Amino acid sequence: MQFTTDQILALAPDEASKKAGKDLCIPNKWVSKGANDQTIWGECQGSGNKPYQTQVDIASVAFKCSCPSRKFPCKHGIGLLLLYTQEPTIFTDNAPPEWVTEWLAKRIDKVDKKTEQVAKPVDEAAQTKRLLAREQLVEAGIHELLIWLKDMVRKGIIHLPQNGSAGFDTMAKRLIDAKAPGVASMVTLLGSIHFYKDGWESQFLQQLTQIYLAIAAFKNRNEPKRLYDAEVRTQIGFTQNQEALKAQKGIEDHWLVLGKQTTEDDNVTTERNWLYGANSRQYALVLQFSVRGQSATFTLTPCQWIQAELVYFASAVPLRAIIKNQIASNYMVLPTGFVNWQNITAHLASQKTVLPFTIISPVIVQELTPVFINGEWFLQDISQAIMPIHQADSVIWKLLALSGGKALQMALLAYRYRFLPLGVWINDSYTSL
Numbered sequence: 001m002q003f004t005t006d007q008i009l010a011l012a013p014d015e016a017s018k019k020a021g022k023d024l025c026i027p028n029k030w031v032s033k034g035a036n037d038q039t040i041w042g043e044c045q046g047s048g049n050k051p052y053q054t055q056v057d058i059a060s061v062a063f064k065c066s067c068p069s070r071k072f073p074c075k076h077g078i079g080l081l082l083l084y085t086q087e088p089t090i091f092t093d094n095a096p097p098e099w100v101t102e103w104l105a106k107r108i109d110k111v112d113k114k115t116e117q118v119a120k121p122v123d124e125a126a127q128t129k130r131l132l133a134r135e136q137l138v139e140a141g142i143h144e145l146l147i148w149l150k151d152m153v154r155k156g157i158i159h160l161p162q163n164g165s166a167g168f169d170t171m172a173k174r175l176i177d178a179k180a181p182g183v184a185s186m187v188t189l190l191g192s193i194h195f196y197k198d199g200w201e202s203q204f205l206q207q208l209t210q211i212y213l214a215i216a217a218f219k220n221r222n223e224p225k226r227l228y229d230a231e232v233r234t235q236i237g238f239t240q241n242q243e244a245l246k247a248q249k250g251i252e253d254h255w256l257v258l259g260k261q262t263t264e265d266d267n268v269t270t271e272r273n274w275l276y277g278a279n280s281r282q283y284a285l286v287l288q289f290s291v292r293g294q295s296a297t298f299t300l301t302p303c304q305w306i307q308a309e310l311v312y313f314a315s316a317v318p319l320r321a322i323i324k325n326q327i328a329s330n331y332m333v334l335p336t337g338f339v340n341w342q343n344i345t346a347h348l349a350s351q352k353t354v355l356p357f358t359i360i361s362p363v364i365v366q367e368l369t370p371v372f373i374n375g376e377w378f379l380q381d382i383s384q385a386i387m388p389i390h391q392a393d394s395v396i397w398k399l400l401a402l403s404g405g406k407a408l409q410m411a412l413l414a415y416r417y418r419f420l421p422l423g424v425w426i427n428d429s430y431t432s433l
Helices: 005-010 015-023 075-086 098-119 124-155 157-163 166-177 181-191 200-219 229-236 242-246 341-354 396-403
Strands: 030-035 039-044 052-057 062-065 251-265 268-277 283-291 305-312 320-328 361-373 376-380 386-388 408-415 418-426 429-432
Touching: 005 015, 005 075, 015 075, 030 075, 039 075, 039 098, 052 075, 052 098, 062 075, 124 157, 124 166, 124 181, 124 200, 157 200, 166 181, 181 200, 181 229, 200 229, 242 320, 251 408, 251 418, 251 429, 268 361, 268 408, 283 305, 283 361, 341 361, 341 386, 361 396, 386 418, 396 418
Parallel strands: 283 320
Antiparallel strands: 030 039, 039 052, 052 062, 251 268, 251 305, 268 283, 305 320, 361 376, 361 408, 376 386, 408 418, 418 429
């Protein structure tokens, strides 16, 4: 797989790792360097007597290093991959050492074990029994939650700031015990609202409404001809079997990685990768979870084109997907975006009609210009209509630097009619923000 410097640096977990990785992109920093069709490896002399053993699986883009860093990939992995991209001819050793072959063997063994697990016959009767038992447990937890919510509303929310978050934390723990982690997270989010910020009441009631909508929909889950039951179960905390999804036929396309959002909670890193299919004109959200120090299954870099087969999770508005297979692609095309905000709002309203839950929707829009009005940043379309920028401070200065104040085609994420720019097209080339 071929990499560019920007793609490699986009893999770094933070700015400090980018800088440190660049500093290690020097041949004399490495005691040994080797490469073959699947892997590159090297030994980097650190502060100790024994050099750090660094290796990169360039076929599926995975990293491993013997250094004590808790960042992933570490600066050594970034530096080694940068060096190989810039000076591949100096990687003269083609016979991988034992510590490289052992790592590759473990990766292959892990894949084989997953294949064996899939091949085992499923006891459908036992599976159904476990599912029914869990649903009964969830029902009991939701019943308790509903009483708690009604008591809260009956007493009035104006007194919540002085009560603190202890009650929310207690209810969230009970919902975890009731096997409803999705609703537990929603309750935790409800309790984390800034109660001393102007307008907190509106934000609180919006989140409260989402919780009530989710649990009411779950209680009525056997209602016929309803399209969004899959989302209801996801909101509650049930998961869809990804191995069963992989057995389905997916959509093969050239996909552009519009952007990546990474969060870390309790040593678990969550990647949200937003993709756009050039031929299918469909958007996709690919989630990846990894424990600190563990490599992700796929490495997706913003601005990268991949040729891949994606399978969507069951949904009234398909968005979340998994990747069945993936290879790098040199494909490049300028997508056809929405013309103006009127088209966008109509599109989002049509989604809301079939899926009443709040979702984050990616969209591509033609010719948007950043404008500053009454102390707030907006995006203005060709008909002079405007929409506010979500978390403007995080993107506005880079957006202004790239656009020079001119209109550009943009990829955005819609958050309840506020829009976060993910990237822009300049001279038909996509640049991530």
